[in-house]
Amino acid sequence: MLVSHSHSHSHSHSHSHSHPSPSPSPSPSPSPVMPAQAGIQRRTPHSRHALPALLRATIRPFRNRTVGGERMKVLVVGGAGYIGSHMVLRLARAGHEVVVFDNLSSGHADAVLAGTLVRGDLADRAALSALFAAHRFDAVLHFASSIQVGESMRLPARYYANNVGNTVNLIETMVEHGVLRLIFSSTAATYGDPVYTPIDEAHPRQPVNPYGWSKWMVEQILADCDRAHGLRHVALRYFNAAGAHPEGLLGERHDPETHLIPLVVQVATGQRPAIGVFGTDYDTPDGTCIRDYVHVQDLADAHLLALDRLVAGGASAAFNLGNGNGFSIREVIRTVEQVTGRPVAWEDLPRRAGDPPVLVADSGRARAELGWAPRYPALPDIVRHVWQWEQRRAGAA
Numbered sequence: 001m002l003v004s005h006s007h008s009h010s011h012s013h014s015h016s017h018s019h020p021s022p023s024p025s026p027s028p029s030p031s032p033v034m035p036a037q038a039g040i041q042r043r044t045p046h047s048r049h050a051l052p053a054l055l056r057a058t059i060r061p062f063r064n065r066t067v068g069g070e071r072m073k074v075l076v077v078g079g080a081g082y083i084g085s086h087m088v089l090r091l092a093r094a095g096h097e098v099v100v101f102d103n104l105s106s107g108h109a110d111a112v113l114a115g116t117l118v119r120g121d122l123a124d125r126a127a128l129s130a131l132f133a134a135h136r137f138d139a140v141l142h143f144a145s146s147i148q149v150g151e152s153m154r155l156p157a158r159y160y161a162n163n164v165g166n167t168v169n170l171i172e173t174m175v176e177h178g179v180l181r182l183i184f185s186s187t188a189a190t191y192g193d194p195v196y197t198p199i200d201e202a203h204p205r206q207p208v209n210p211y212g213w214s215k216w217m218v219e220q221i222l223a224d225c226d227r228a229h230g231l232r233h234v235a236l237r238y239f240n241a242a243g244a245h246p247e248g249l250l251g252e253r254h255d256p257e258t259h260l261i262p263l264v265v266q267v268a269t270g271q272r273p274a275i276g277v278f279g280t281d282y283d284t285p286d287g288t289c290i291r292d293y294v295h296v297q298d299l300a301d302a303h304l305l306a307l308d309r310l311v312a313g314g315a316s317a318a319f320n321l322g323n324g325n326g327f328s329i330r331e332v333i334r335t336v337e338q339v340t341g342r343p344v345a346w347e348d349l350p351r352r353a354g355d356p357p358v359l360v361a362d363s364g365r366a367r368a369e370l371g372w373a374p375r376y377p378a379l380p381d382i383v384r385h386v387w388q389w390e391q392r393r394a395g396a397a
């Protein structure tokens with residue numbers, strides 16, 4: 001839905017550029033985690049016995065099992081992060097055994113609500129070898145990366161080192177240990193400025209920022225490793241991941257937060273004075289950037305379906321994941337106001353480097369080949385779940 005409208009708020013614009021730092025997480029003291037080399041067979045304090053009753057009730061093993069009825073052992077790299085943590089809970093509820101590998105550089109130990117958390121860095125080849133020697137993984141889901149488009153423009157080498165170099169470490173370790181199923185978190189940023197919209201998988205790949213290049217390079221490396229080693233993989237090109245766990249169990253906790261929807265909701269909760277709008281002179285109906293926001297829970301569902309595909313012997317493939325609806329920044333602000341019933345102050349700012357004007361997905365291939373059907377495609381539902389999560393965090397602060 002591409003709606004042109006003028007922004008007609010009665011409240012005044014904020015003139016402040018400074019945002020307060022985000023409020024602390026609901027559980028400020030993270031649980032201890034295991035070093036990569038030691039005791040990786042033991043469970044963390046996040047074992048089912050250590051969980052509070054509410055969370056324990058969330059993990060119902062063997063329900064919704066989708067992968068040929070078989071319980072699999074799945075490595076989730078980056079599983080303490082925003083999308084990865086939702087995936088871990090989804091896998092556990094589907095009856096799978098989960099091991100998380102995460103350096104906690106941006107993730108949170110207390111976001112890992114199931115399975116075993118191993119603290120380690122993808123740059124550490126010895127830690128990876130020890131991990132794969134200790135477990136026989138059926139598949140690997142790789143969420144770990146540096147994720148900020150704007151930061152990648154300022155610090156490109158860091159992005160290539162973490163997103164490409166460290167992923168090569170993971171791939172080599174997988175091949176060495178004969179683990180040949182990988183689901184990779186790719187991105188709409190691999191396409192660059194759209195030549196046509198909505199974007200399907202055949203769209204030219206011309207990234208406009210190092211973040212997008214780093215993900216596209218990994219996709220190329222995966223294709224080569226498929227040819228050379230039989231590494232079967234699915235690259236899932238998410239558009240804008242958003243939302244929070246529908247039961248309020250998990251949500252986005254980046255520090256600093258850079259993503260639009262949580263920032264706008266934090267203005268509504270009073271945690272921030274205003275939202276800065278990066279660029280109002282784009283060639284879009286209201287001049288602000290348009291994005292396709294896709295619920296994190298729907299992303300997790302797509303991963304389970306991609307896992308099905310690999311286990312069934314399906315070929316490597318790439319799929320776009322988005323809802324096919326584009327919303328401008330002004331529309332997002334208006335939706336947050338409608339859902340929360342609170343005014344949101346904004347400030348128009350210059351463009352942020354590296355931002356394509358419009359990114360909207362054609363996800364027909366994921367629907368047709370994976371059977372993916374998003375459960376929460378509506379923007380107000382996505383915003384409502386973020387509002388629920390942010391209120392909970394604000395209350396716990």
Ligand SMILES: NC(=O)c1ccc[n+]([C@@H]2O[C@H](COP(=O)([O-])OP(=O)(O)OC[C@H]3O[C@@H](n4cnc5c(N)ncnc54)[C@H](O)[C@@H]3O)[C@@H](O)[C@H]2O)c1
Binds near residue numbers: 188
């Ligand atoms: N959030 C989005 O809108 C979006 C859109 C498209 C693609 N993606 C991709 O999805 C994936 C997950 O994104 P997210 O929003 O959950 O990010 P996140 O920062 O919340 O999670 C990434 C996790 O990886 C861990 N990590 C990073 N580098 C690591 C390393 N070298 N070794 C071990 N662990 C490491 C971090 O500690 C964190 O827990 C990323 O690959 C990202 O590029 C995200």
Ligand SMILES: O=c1ccn([C@@H]2O[C@H](COP(=O)(O)OP(=O)(O)O[C@H]3O[C@H](CO)[C@H](O)[C@H](O)[C@H]3O)[C@@H](O)[C@H]2O)c(=O)[nH]1
Binds near residue numbers: 148188239291
């Ligand atoms: O304070 C803010 C934050 C964001 N924006 C704007 O809101 C839109 C969405 O920005 P986000 O930072 O929320 O998301 P991006 O589109 O930049 O990036 C997201 O989607 C990309 C895919 O295109 C990548 O995968 C990346 O990991 C993921 O964060 C952009 O136009 C951005 O300029 C603002 O105006 N003000």
